[in-house]
Amino acid sequence: MTILTTLLALAPVLTGPVDPSGGLVAIKVGRAETVSHGPIDHAVILVDNGKIVEIGADLPVARGIPVIDRPEWVVMPGLVSCYTRLGVESRAGQEFNPEVSPTPELNPRHPDYKEVLEAGVTTLGLYPPGTGVPGHASALRPKGKTVADMVVDEDAYLKVYFRANSASKKLVRDAWTKVDEYDDKVKKAKEKWDKDNKSKGSDKKEGEAKPDDKKDDKKTFVPPEPDPKVKPFVQVRDGELGMLVSITQSADWAHWLDAIGERKFDYALRVVMTREIDMYEVTEEIGKRGLRMVMEPQITLVPGTMRQRNLAMEFAKAGAKIAFKPRNDTVQDHVAWRRHVGEIVGAGLEREAALRGLTLEPAGVLGLDKQLGSLDKGKTANLLFLSGDPLEPTTNVEAVMLDGEFVFGEVKE
Amino acid sequence: MKSWIDRRSLSFLAFSACMGFALPSFASPSAAQEGEKKEEAKADDKKKEEKKDEWFAVLNGDVFTGTGAVLRGATVLSKNGVIEAVGHEVEVPTEAKTLDATGLRVYPGLVAINSAGLFGATGGDFADSVDPYNQRMTLALASGITTAGQSNVALKLKRRDIKGVVLRERYLATLSFTNSNPQGKREMFERFDRAARYLRDYRDWEEKKRDNKDLKEPAASGVDSTVRSILEGRVLARFNASNREDLLEIARLAQRFGFRPVIDGCIEGWTVADELGRAGAYAVITPRDRRDKEEQLVRDGGSSIENAAILHRSGVQVCVIPSTTGVDLGGIAGRDILHLPIEAGFAVRGGLTDQAALEAITIVPARLLGVSHRVGSLEKGKDCDLIVLDGDVMHYQSLVQFTVVEGKLVYDKSQELFYAHIRPRPSTQLAPEERKDKGEAEETPKEGSEAKPEEAPKEGDGEKPADPPKDPPKDG
Structure with a gap:
């Protein structure tokens, strides 16, 4: 009932035919894969101003709101490819550059972006190449005239390339030691600040806020700015920046x-699914920590044998969160991505986990799972309209909506 | 008696007087300190409580301790990875994890003096790059090896664990002393001579400086540090030699300067066994090594299957190593590191006693790696590294059923992809639910009758879940 009234309240504002460029629109589809709370049959999604305003089954739509009614369609959140180098040149080298961002390399006109967008990929996580700590990744939307148009979040996660x-x-230990050193510096600065403040206000009693105090610049303690090489790690420690460990x-x-020893901070794992990977040895360890794992939808072999293993399924069962990335970092594999994940579902991975692995979990790796990655009220309207089940190989992309705007597909009222 | 008490009370009085004087000044800080100490002690206790002792016991096996004794049906008890007791009347704590080895043999984990590739693709920085999940380590554990040397580092095969892998570094110093390089030989001799003279002067100086403090310490310049540490007994000198003449020269060098040489190869050692024995040599040999005798020479030479036996009889400590130290699946089968006990079996074939052959793959290599205080035999206080086999360790038919490293079961044949299907062990052999005598056994239905053969009881506590699949009853 409340929904109805909201819709009615909104109604007078709207008139005219479907505005494909981001106005209020209601979309009726046969089925919506919300990812966050299961599928909804006969779903109605109300989109306004680039956001999902409402979603539910058979919602009544107020007169005047343009309606796109496609009962044969299935809608799901736009795919999130959180670990890619699409459209940028590669470079390499063992370096420690945590402050580096890949966006300066970005070329918004690169044709790859349009192609993956038309395959339903609405968010990309562009990572900095190289070994060691090559920099931090940026979250992009694959459409825009300028770099600023494309960038959703400049600091998505810090990439760490780690090998035994x-x-x-040493690289990792040193980085954390520097964070400790910075903490000491902050502590000392704080003590000094406290001391200065006390000596200044020795006559005044503490807690008595006088009006002239507010004008004082040193009213609140401002910690010293960390070195740009240290800052990302401080941010990771404080939960402001994600970390992806390859x-x-x-x-x-x-x-x-x-x-890392006893240190506690959030990180996700990037597991490179080589043909004979032995990660099944630590399934339990990783599962009980509930880590996100970025991996290819790939069946692997037990080393030295032809025994197949579905690591995505094993890790998901153990409690890890699987975030898929396309098998190869190419446009073709972005197009075939849903089908490849479908193969893993065929080999035993739960369907729900697979759909999350294409959308919400990679969004989580980028630190954007509050904004996008599922069909929920208030989230960005990045929608992928399909001719059928998302994981079926015969399913085609019918339309793609990016930030409430149709960017692909023939859409009529 | 009385006088003693008097004296004591007197001294007590004196002490308390003293205290009375001094007490007020430091009473409060000392009390505070005590308080702190108590708190610390409490914290320590808490830590201890949190970290419970880990007990592990291997029950009822025939325990070959490696030092000579064989205890039939004995128990090996481990506490936190260290052997707590070996024997027949060992009290096993109720919380201990147990492994029933009834009908099986228990040996100390084998020690390979050289190995390659067992710790993954490491660049030598083992502590920071060991791969404890790699297949070669599993294969080595499956052949009974629990400690191995690589790049002159003694390493523990700690499967699924990267802590405490490195046991000891650089205990062997490889030297060259061969007749084929007379110049190098002379120089080596001079190095030993100089180091020996320096050490003699140094000891002399130490003696004399008590009386004469102005005496100068002898100059250590020009003294080879490696040779010096060999003569001081801090490292062992290792030579690669197989020629009779070279072996004799090494024996002479060792005797002259008073150190025990380790001789790798030692193929013609049997011809000069007495000399090597007198020099207190260790020999690292491969019993299957073959070499022709030099026919133009009259004296004995070439390889002999009896090499190990003869050397051992002359007092040489024999260590056995296969000809390939990696895991090698090509070439002639059975010559790689996985066949360490088989190689020792060939020494037995040549007359070496079983006991000496066992020592040749356990305690002797442990000594050469400088880790015999931790591994190489089953004794109280040593690491609980042991293997459980279904027969003699050196018999080609025996298979390692269990491998335990530092009180943890790291290999169970019935659970391993590569080994479970090979002669699966009958569940009854491991944990018989009840023993039947002959009369009862005859009552079981005969083959061909309608009734199914009685299945092994599955309720036993010690029973392993992975029973081998039983053959379906044949139709009559």
């Missing part, structure tokens, strides 16, 4: 745990 060797471990084998994981 003393150089990698590993290739169980031993890397064991040494990673050893390198």
Whole structure:
């Protein structure tokens, strides 16, 4: 009932035919894969100003609101490819550049962006290349005339390339030691500030706020700005920035745990799914921590054998959150992405986990799971309209909506 | 007696007088300190409580301790990875994890003096790059190896664990002393000579400086530090030698300067066993090594299957290592590191005693790696590294059923992809629910009759869940 009234209240504002460029519009589809709370049959999604205003089954739509009625369509959140280098040149080198962002390399006119957008990928996580700590990734929308148009979040996650060797471990240990040093510096500065303040206001009693105090610049303590090389790690420690740790084998994981010691901070794992990867050795360990894992939808083999393993399924069962990335970082594999994930579902992964792995979990890696990645009220209207089940190989993309705007597909009222 | 009490009371009085004087000044800080100490002690207690002791026991096996004794049906008890007791009347705590080894043999984990690739693709920085999940380590554990040397570092095969892998570094110093390089040989001799003279002067100086403090310390310049540490007994000198003449020269060098040489190869060692024995040599040999005798020479030479036996009889400590130290699936099968006990079996074939052959793959290599205080035999206080086999460790038919490293079961054959299907062990052999005597056994239905053969009871606590699949009863 409340929904109805809201819709009615909104109604007078709207007149005229479907405005494809982001006005209020109601979309009726056969089925909506919300990802966050299961599928909704006969779903109605109300989009306004680039956001999902309302979603539900058979919602009444007030007269005057343009309606797109496609009962044969299935809608799901736009795909999120959180680990890609599409459209940028590669470079490499073992370096420690946590402050580097890949956006200066960005070319908004690159044709790849249009192609993946038309395949339903509405968010990209562009990572900085290289080993060591090559920099931080940026979240992009694959459409825009300028770089600023494309960038959703400049600081999506810090990338750490970690391998089981003393150089990698030293890099990580040193980075955290620098954070400790910075903390000491802050502590000392705070003490000094306290001391200065006390000596200044020795006559005044503490807690008595006088009007002239407010004018004082040093009213609140401002911690010293950390070194640009240290800052990202401080942000990771404070939960302001995500971290993605790239590993290739169980031993890397064991040494990673050893390198970080007792420190507590959030991070996701990038597991490079090589043909004979032995990550099944640490399924339980990673699962019980509930980590996000960025991996390809790929069946792997037990080393030295032809025994197949579905690691995505095993990790999901153990409690890890699977965020898929396309098998190869190409346009073709972005197009075939849903089908590849479908194969993993065929091999035992739960359907819900698979759909999350295409949308909400990669959005979480980018730190955007509050804004996008599922069909929920208040989230960005990045919608992918399909001719059928998202994981069926015969399903086609019918239309794509990016920030409430149809960017692909023939849409009529 | 009385006088003693008097004296004591007197001294007590004196003490308390003293205290009475001094007490007020430092009473409060000392009390505070005590308080702190108590708190610390409490925290320590809490920590101890949090970290419970980990007990592990191998029950009822025939325990080959490696030092000579064989205890039939004995127990090995481990506490936090260290052997707490070996014997027949060992009290096993109720919380201990147990492994029933009834009908099986328990040996100390084997020690391979050289190995390659067991710790993953490491660049030598083992502590920071060991791969404890790699397949070669599993394969080595499956062949009984729990400690191995690589790049002159003694390492523990801690499967699924990266802590405490490195046991000891650089205990062996490889030297060259061969007749084929007379110049190098002479120089090596001079190095030993100089180091020996320096050490003699140094000891002399130490003696004399008590009386004469102005005496100068002998100059250490020009003294080879490696040779010096060999002569001081801090590291072992290792030589690669197999020629009779080279072996004799090494034996002479060792005797002259008083150190125990480790001789790798030692193929013709049997011809000069007495000399090597007198020099207190260790020999690292591969019993299957073959070499022709030099026919133009009259004296004995070439390889002999009896090499290990003869050397051992002359007092040489024999260590056995296969000819390939990696995991090698090509070439002639059975010559790689996975066949360490088989290689020792060939020494037995040549007359070495079983006991000496076992030592050749356990305690002797442990000594050469400088880790015999931790591994190489089953004794109280050593690491609980052991293997459980279904037969003699050196028999080609025996398979390692369980491997335990530092009190943790790291290998169970019935659970391993590569080994479970090979002669699966009958569940009854491991944990018989009840023993039947012969008369009862005959009552079981005969083959061909309608009744199914009685299945092994599955309720036993010690029973392993992975029973091998039983053959379906044949139709009559």
